[in-house]
Amino acid sequence: QVQLQESGPGLVKPSQTLSLTCTVSGGSITTHGWAWIRQPPGKGLEYIGFIAASGNPYYSPALKSRTSISRDTSKNQFTLQLSSVTPEDTAVYYCARIANASFGPWSQGTHVTVSS
Secondary structure (H helix, E strand, O other): OOEEEEEOOOEEOOOOOEEEEEEEEOOOOOOOEEEEEEEOOOOOOEEEEEEOOOOOEEEOOOOHHHEEEEEEOOOOEEEEEEOOOOHHHOEEEEEEEEEOOEEEEEOOOEEEEEOO
8 A cells, every 4th residue: 555654844934945755655656656736725735746757857837946856766755845935835735646647645744834
């Protein structure tokens, strides 16, 4: 059974870089795509980007200029970096597997607050 576990700080200061890591167990990150998704308070889910099984990253146009997604196959992890954060980047961040054109399973989510 594939499981995803996020790790990273819950508080980031404005203008800094948000960095989250998703560790995958029960499956290899080289066999599927893996996505980052967030949900700001009171809003719907927002797709951030994904890293394909090939290792190539793809980003939402809305966040592309500030986003980097990479992976470490030796650790079966993939990482999100979002630069120049503002309070509008405050959200619950999720990682998820992409399978059959849908997301699942998901991580439990990490609440990240951007505040000084």
